[in-house]
Amino acid sequence: MNKFSDKTVKELCFYVYSLVDPRNSKIFYIGKGSGNRVFQHCEAALLENKESLKLNLIRDIIASGAKVEHYILRHKLSEKEALQIESILIDFLTYPKFNTEQVLTNIVSGHHQWDEGIKTVEEISEIYDCEKIKVKSHEHLMLVSLNRSFDDAKAHDIYQRINIYEKTRKYWSIAKSRAAKVDYVLGVYHGIVRSVLKVDNYEWTIYDEEKKVCFNKERCCFHGILIADSPYLNKDVSDYPFGSGGAIRYISIEGNDW
Numbered sequence: 001m002n003k004f005s006d007k008t009v010k011e012l013c014f015y016v017y018s019l020v021d022p023r024n025s026k027i028f029y030i031g032k033g034s035g036n037r038v039f040q041h042c043e044a045a046l047l048e049n050k051e052s053l054k055l056n057l058i059r060d061i062i063a064s065g066a067k068v069e070h071y072i073l074r075h076k077l078s079e080k081e082a083l084q085i086e087s088i089l090i091d092f093l094t095y096p097k098f099n100t101e102q103v104l105t106n107i108v109s110g111h112h113q114w115d116e117g118i119k120t121v122e123e124i125s126e127i128y129d130c131e132k133i134k135v136k137s138h139e140h141l142m143l144v145s146l147n148r149s150f151d152d153a154k155a156h157d158i159y160q161r162i163n164i165y166e167k168t169r170k171y172w173s174i175a176k177s178r179a180a181k182v183d184y185v186l187g188v189y190h191g192i193v194r195s196v197l198k199v200d201n202y203e204w205t206i207y208d209e210e211k212k213v214c215f216n217k218e219r220c221c222f223h224g225i226l227i228a229d230s231p232y233l234n235k236d237v238s239d240y241p242f243g244s245g246g247a248i249r250y251i252s253i254e255g256n257d258w
Contacts (some may be wrong), residue, residue: 002039009035014082015075016089021057022066028105030073030089031055032082038070053105091117126234130192133235135253140183141232143193143249144172145242150189158211166224168195171219172210172248179220182233191238196230197222 004012013110017038019029029041044050045058072083074085076242093103119127135141148161149167161167179202187195204218227233240249 002042003036012075014077014079016073016077016082016085018060018071018073019054020069020071021061022256023061024066027093027103028103029103030086030093030106032079032086034079038072039144046233056209057105087117101244105239110161123234127192130234130236132239133193133232133237133251135251136231137253139183140162140181140250140252142172142174142178142238143188143240143251144185144241145247146187146189146194150187150194156207158165158213164195165197168197168226169223170221171205171215173215173217173219173246176204178250179222182222184227184230186222186232186237187206188237188242191233191236193235193237196232198224198227198230200224208216 007167012034013033014034015038016030016032018027019031019038019041019049020027031037032039041054042058042062045055045062047138048055058068073089074082077085090104090106093099094106098118111193149155149161150164152160155161158171159167164187168185182199184204185197185199186193199222201224202220202222205221206215207213208215237249237251240251
């Protein structure tokens with residue numbers, strides 16, 4: 001079937017659904033919606049030329065002579081309840097320590113995955129009992145706000161990026177004299193350091209190739225490695241707030257204005 005009756009639509013309210021590949025019985029997509037939303041992905045795969053992991057897999061299933069299986073996981077929900085359940089399921093099915101392979105074709109992570117999603121007990125403690133940051137001598141830190149890119153479910157346009165490395169390293173509107181001085185770029189989300197990039201080098205660009213966006217002036221893209229055990233990670237930087245509408249802050253032990 002490819003459509004619910006009006007009576008069924010009325011009874012369903014909001015719901016959470018999954019799409020399943022019948023050739024291996026694997027869930028490949030989790031979504032939420034109302035009405036006939038669950039069927040619209042197959043329609044899009046047949047009627048649109050857009051490319052994505054999800055749509056390409058649907059086309060492959062159809063080309064093989066099989067049909068995508070649709071499952072309603074929970075229904076009679078409010079939109080808020082559906083959003084939360086969708087997020088939990090996406091988080092659970094994509095958490096790397098639970099899954100050895102990519103299970104889903106969802107483009108974005110679950111809503112609030114990064115701040116409210118699956119965490120070890122140690123990570124939970126670090127999130128809510130964060131120590132104030134202590135800057136090491138002679139290290140120059142550049143704080144960058146990830147408030148518009150960190151949560152995949154809320155990120156749009158140039159702020160929607162594939163991983164935390166890409167979110168942290170670009171595209172920053174800074175003076176060229178500053179770039180050479182930066183030792184670490186610290187990605188900050190709601191006052192807490194969520195990523196630490198040790199800078200190896202940097203470059204300037206006026207164009208985002210992926211999003212096809214042209215900036216009004218050159219922006220800096222840093223290159224380096226993420227430091228998973230950095231003493232700056234998960235530290236409170238609320239003593240160094242960003243200015244109104246700002247996304248960058250410089251700090252060092254010698255003073256903020258280096």
